[in-house]
Amino acid sequence: SQTIHQWPATLVQPVGSPLSLECTVEGTSNPNLYWYRQAAGRGLQLLFYSVGIGQISSEVPQNLSASRPQDRQFILSSKKLLLSDSGFYLCAGQRWGNTEAFFGQGTRLTVV
Amino acid sequence: AQSVTQLDSQVPVFEEAPVELRCNYSSSVSVYLFWYVQYPNQGLQLLLKYLSGSTLVKGINGFEAEFNKSQTSFHLRKPSVHISDTAEYFCAVRAAGNKLTFGGGTRVLVKP
Numbered sequence: 411s412q413t414i415h416q417w418p419a420t421l422v423q424p425v426g427s428p429l430s431l432e433c434t435v436e437g438t439s440n441p442n443l444y445w446y447r448q449a450a451g452r453g454l455q456l457l458f459y460s461v462g463i464g465q466i467s468s469e470v471p472q473n474l475s476a477s478r479p480q481d482r483q484f485i486l487s488s489k490k491l492l493l494s495d496s497g498f499y500l501c502a503g504q505r506w507g508n509t510e511a512f513f514g515q516g517t518r519l520t521v522v
Numbered sequence: 523a524q525s526v527t528q529l530d531s532q533v534p535v536f537e538e539a540p541v542e543l544r545c546n547y548s549s550s551v552s553v554y555l556f557w558y559v560q561y562p563n564q565g566l567q568l569l570l571k572y573l574s575g576s577t578l579v580k581g582i583n584g585f586e587a588e589f590n591k592s593q594t595s596f597h598l599r600k601p602s603v604h605i606s607d608t609a610e611y612f613c614a615v616r617a618a619g620n621k622l623t624f625g626g627g628t629r630v631l632v633k634p
Contacts, residue, residue, distance in 0.1 A: 414565070444622065453528075453626035454612060467621075500565055504622065509554045509573055511614075511622050513565035 412437035416501050416514030423521055429474075429488040431517050433501030436482070442504040443484040444511065445476055449497040460484060496521045524549040524615050528625035535603055536633050543598040543628045545613030555596040556614040556622075557587055566612060572596060583607070608632045 413436045423429060435441050445457040458476035459467040466476050473492050477485045484501060498518050502511040529544040547553065554573050558566040570581025577589040587598045596613060613625040 416565075442621070446624075454624040456621065456623070459621045498563075502566075502622070509616065510556055510568050510571055511566075513558075513567075515565045516563070518563065 412441070412503060412505055412512050414501050414503050414512060414514035416499075416517055418517060419515065420518045421520070423491050423519065425493055425521055426490050429486070429491050429495070429519070431486040431499055431501075431519075433484040433486075433514055434482055435484075435503045438503070438505040440481060440506050442506070443478065444502040444504070445484065445486050446500045446502060447497045448500060448516075454500070458484075458486070491521045493521050495519065524553060524617055524620065524623050526613050526615050526623055526625035528611075528613050528628050530628050531626065532629045532631065534631045534633060537605055538602050540599065540601050541603050541607075541630060543611050543613075543630070545596045545598065545625055547594050547596065547613075547615045549594075549615060549617055551617045553615045553617050555587075555589060556616070557581065557585070557596070557598050558612045558614060558624075559583075560610045560612065560627075562609075569598070569611070603630070603632050605632050605634065 415434045443460045446454045456469045460478045500516045501514040504511045525548050527546045535541045556571045557569040560566045570579045572579045572589045580586045585600050610627045610629050612627050616622045
């Protein structure tokens with residue numbers, strides 16, 4: 411079965427510091443990959459979507475970027491964090507030819 | 523473009539009572555429909571999905587949902603809830619070849 415590994419589980423970062431969240435996939439090849447953000451009291455906001463290595467679609471203008479250097483690796487980054495970047499970040503994968511997504515356990519980011 | 527609306531942001535319910543969570547979607551093409559559950563500080567787990575065929579779909583933990591094409595709805599139900607059903611529930615849609623789009627979520631609080 412497919413699994414998403416996300417780390418770290420929690421992170422506290424000062425405003426203006428850089429960010430790198432990593433997500434890796436096991437159990438499937440060539441998955442579609444997603445980064446979502448869940449702010450307090452809100453639903454899931456799709457941030458980035460990738461169908462393959464080096465292919466990234468950005469859903470909303472923001473302070474974040476994403477990269478996919480390998481088939482099963484998806485990285486969320488920022489050069490300078492803002493307070494508004496705080497939230498719960500979820501990485502998700504979707505196996506090729508499959509319909510539903512499988513999720514990592516999430517990273518809770520607090521920008522102080 | 524596709525979108526999902528979950529009509530209730532919070533649903534309080536007493537233990538052993540029934541619960542219904544409402545979900546409406548819009549899409550210009552046929553879609554796949556999903557319900558996910560999220561327990562505190564965790565990722566999302568798939569409860570059930572509708573791909574085709576019977577409009578009544580049964581999922582894990584005693585949940586079921588009914589697809590209504592004319593009303594573009596996919597409401598989730600459980601005849602008798604437990605304390606352990608306290609969680610946030612997300613409805614999602616995906617058109618073939620498209621990304622997964624989530625609703626805003628419904629928080630279910632089961633009271634003893």
